[in-house]
Amino acid sequence: MIIIKMQGGLGNQLFLYGLYKELLYLGREVKMDNISGFEDDPQRSPSLYKLGISYDIAEDGEIRTMRDSYMDPLSRIRRKITGRKNKDYYEALDGNFDEHVLKADDIYLNGYFQSDDYFKDDEVRQELIADICKNKDLYLGNQDVTGIRKAIRSSNSVSMHIRRGDYLTPVSRKTYGGICTDDYYAKAMELVRSSYPDTQFYIFSNDIDWCRAKYKDTDNISFVNISGDDSDIKEFFLMSECRHHILANSSFSWWAAFLGSADDRDRLNIVPSKWTNTRQMKDIYASWMTRI
Template sequence: MKIVKILGGLGNQMFQYALYLSLQESFPKERVALDLFSFHGYHLHNGFELENIFSVTAQKASATDIMRIAYYYPNYLLWRVGKRLLPRRRGMCLESSTLRFDETVLTREGNRYFDGYWQDERYFAAYSEKVLKAFTFPAFKRTENLSLLEKLDENSVALHVRRGDYVGNNLYQGICDLDYYRTAIERMCAHVTPSLYCIFSNDITWCQQHLQPYLKAPVVYVTWNTGVESYRDMQLMSCCAHNIIANSSFSWWGAWLNQNREKVVIAPKKWLNMEECHFTLPASWIKI
């Protein structure tokens, strides 16, 4: 049996579910399931979102299933404490703290429990069509989204700025600063002539105050997709022709799901403030 722990915001959940799909394909005779228990008492983001957004179904691991391989934690708090105190069991596969890609993940025989974010396209590249199908968004209904969708042409650019929870967080802050976005916009303009910038952010005021001088095309600040509808921002990102992303799994997926074969994706080559970090972006993306 293979169990994948799911936790985090939407982008993280999508990486974990993509690994789940890859394990299903790699081990067709084994049961593959998700551990969702840590969402109990987890108050960040919008909880487990995948089944509410996409037409996905997944096997759910029971407490008994988990205890055969790893440790069963009925809620988020106990998991936070237990993972620091209890030793790793033989079947537990923990993601490297440096985010180094582990090529053995999809070949490990026997009962395995996967705990990590697995933010690397190589974990599911062989089954990318299945992942694309799983992450098919429902049709837009809101007027603002439909109106913007009509304006998106072959030169539209999605630009994502993540501040809010990143500001003051030593792991994330300072990577995608104003200089990054200024350079990213310049690089984008060297490849295409933007017709429209769609700005997505949890700090629109900062974007309006700092980015506007560098945006030499019409701009739409997308402010209306909030709460449980926040995923619509990712959907719109995927509908734009090109993408400038932040060091965020949310806009990573917005760019990856973009099916424009001529897309230009610009991303930060540094993902986290760590002395050793082996996070790897897709080869075709421009890293700055």
């Protein structure tokens, strides 16, 4: 059996689900641990169910056996004497694709595995897109988003994802800061305009008020600000409806672009040339992306 530790936000969970689908395709018995990864992360929780996605969940005993984490007195004494005999396998330190992950068995996978090389088979990709988009029309059929969706579909639309909020904390700034700068967005917008002069930009952000102030005098820009229940899911799907994409160094916009244009070469998907400050992360880039 293979157990994958589910963790992170929506985009990270989708990467782990992509790996899950590929392992199933390869004939493995694979389950998700959807508890351990959120015990110390009160800001996040399993969220793929909002997309209508289901998966096999590992039982507590299966996880404890795999991780050698039973807390009875005899198990504790044994671990003190012989050490922990767990089967944890951590993703590569540089964050790049590790082919061993697709070959191993009897293993507990701990990491984010952010590369489409982990779900490279065409059949898996098509199933993955179908699974993710299963409830898309339900979310985009709501009255608060139908007008925006129509406008996006009727224009040469460009999503521009600007992530602030949690990315401005000291820890996150060390990892993600200084990459998607004002200069990056200016160059990306100019690149899109040079190829498609009639583009309409749609800004998506977790700090939309800052974006309004920043780009208030810029032509052909709309600010997407959905409120209420499941606003993040609605904005995710609206972003995916755009024809072109300017990504932040965020798995959220990575997946929106993947859904929107991974199989259409006549689209621009612009990404920063560096993803993080702490790891190389070269394999998070896909063939359908343009790095600047």
